[in-house]
Amino acid sequence: MEEKKAGEKFPEYDKSDTVLSPKEQLLSAQKRSSNFKEQVIKSMAMFFVVAACILFYFALLRLSEISYAVKSFLSVAKPIIYGLAIAYLLNPIVKVIDSKLVPFFEKKCPKMKRKETFSRGVGILVSLVLLVAVIVALLNMMIPQLYTSIRDMIVNVPSQMNRFVKAFNEMHSSDSTVGKILENVMKEATTFIQNWMRTDLMDKVNEWMTQLTAGVILMVREILNFIIGMIVSIYVLFSKEKFMCQAKKLVYAIFRPTKANLILHVGSKSNEIFGGFIIGKIIDSAIIGVLCFIGLSILNIPYTLLVSVIVGVTNVIPFFGPYIGAIPSALLIFLADPVKGVYFVIFIILLQQFDGNILGPKILGNSTGLSAFWVVFSILIAGGLFGIPGMLLGVPTFAVIYYIISMVVNRKLRKKQLPTDTDSYDEQGYVQADGSYVHMEENILKEKGDEPYADSSTK
Structure with a gap:
């Protein structure tokens, strides 16, 4: 072996010539595999984002077909939707009866089998009887009063028009500027009414007669859907615990434990918000309807029962509901007696102030956690998009969205060690x-x- 000459440098160390140990080879292979998995995940994520954008674009192009398909599905699924809604509304009554009957049977009849099933059956029966009784009572109150109101309007409106014409003639007899203005207005109004009666009225009558048959068929169909929905609600209330367990099982099967727990927490909070708001609003509206009936009876206002039902039912809609019910009621009373119409408006303003500042906060509390601005915002947006159902459910739906956003924002702030207040x-x-x-x-x-x-x- 030749010796190295003085000053000669050693050859550089070649890492490729080294032999790795089995452990180092395993770590290197795992690192390469991890990098490959990361690249695959990123590529798949990009692919799904692009595919989602393409699908969204084609969905916008076929928006009318998709909308028609959704409406057709909802029309077919109406009995199921009615059944779920009825079961959700009757569930608090069933829970209260279960909490009372099950301990009673365990104490008085310890050998009795299937105590829970019997208690559940009693609770469902009682809740359905109460629901039917409330509906029948409302119809019995509204239909006769509505018939009386229409009959009185037919009788009173001509006499009121005669009084108006008489007053107009007396004012016109004095040759004044106001009289001339009223004469011109009356001529224009008479010409407009005559033209409308000759052209549009007959077309409207024919259209109404055509729609009347379709309306009767639609009403019968909705009644059948409601009856089927009541049957569906019985099955839902009997098996609600099993459905809840199945939903929880499905969530844990699809998502990771942290995501699954978050979804279940949001679902529980949503149920709390919707339940507290809807049940509280129904109780609040029932109390307002009773107070309205008592007040109008004391003031001797005409159509007391009909107006009280209208005010109580429309009060379920937050913020705008009292005005929606008060405006047609005020017009109806004003046609019968203008002075009492003014009394009614004053009474309704006082009643709504009592509801908004005292009764409503006591019953509802802060069930939604929304400020007045967000309540109005949610009603306007949801009502504009979905009509009356949107006005009814827009507030609790937006409250759930608001809660989710607040939860995400607070979580991000806590990670950054920033205050959440x-x-x-x-x-x-x-x-x-x-x-x-x-x-x-x-x-x-x-x-x-x-x-x-x-x-x-x-x-």
Whole structure:
């Protein structure tokens, strides 16, 4: 072996010539596999994003067909939807009866088999009887009163028109500027009414007669759907625990435990918001209807029962409901007696102030957690998109969305070690470039030697 000459450099170390140990080879293979998996996941994510964009684009092009398909499905599934809604409304009554009957049977009849099934059957029967009784009572109150109101309007309106014409003639007899203006207005109105009666009225009558048959058929179909829905609700209430377990099982099977627990938490919170709002609003509206009936009876207002039912039913709609019910009721009373129509408007304003400031907060509390602005916002948007159902369910739906957004935002803030209290982000609060939260007022107090949140016992 030849010796190295002086000053000769050793050859560079070639890493490729080294032999890795089995453990190092395994780690290297795992690293390459991990990098390959990351690349595959990124590629798949990009593919799904592009595919979702393409599908969304084609969905927009076929929006009318999709809308028709959704409406057709909802029309077919109406009995199921009615059944789920009825079961959701009757579930609190069933739960109360179960909580009373099951302990009673365990104490009085310990050898009785299937106590829970018998108690559930009694609860469902009682709740359905109450539902049917309420519907029949409302129809018995509204239909005779509605018939009487229409009959009185037919009798009273001509006499009121005669009084108006008589007053107009007396005013016109005095040759004044007001009389001439009223004469011109009356001529224009008479010409318009005559033209309308000759052209549009007959077409409208024919259209109404055509729609009347379709309306009767539609009403019979809706009644049948409602009856089938009541049958569906019986099965749902009997098996609600099993359905809940199946849904929970499905969520845990599809999602990871953290995601599944989050979904179940949101579902539980949604049920709490919807249940508290809907049940509380029904109780609040029933009380308002009773108070309206008592007040109108004392004031001797005409159509007391009909108006009280209208005010109570429309009060279920938040914010705008009282006005929706009060406006046609006020017009109806005003046609019968203008002075009492004014009394009714004043009474309704006082009643709604009582409901909005005292009764409503006591019953509903803060079930939605929304401010007045977001309540109006949700009603306008949901009502514009989905009509009356949107006005009824828009507030709790938006409350759930608001809760989810708040939960996500607070979670992000906690990760960044920032305060979650909204009041902390006023004009004095800001976040520095290093990510730390600073409040100007607190800094000033610290410089003076005061602790803003210190306990008085430690000073």
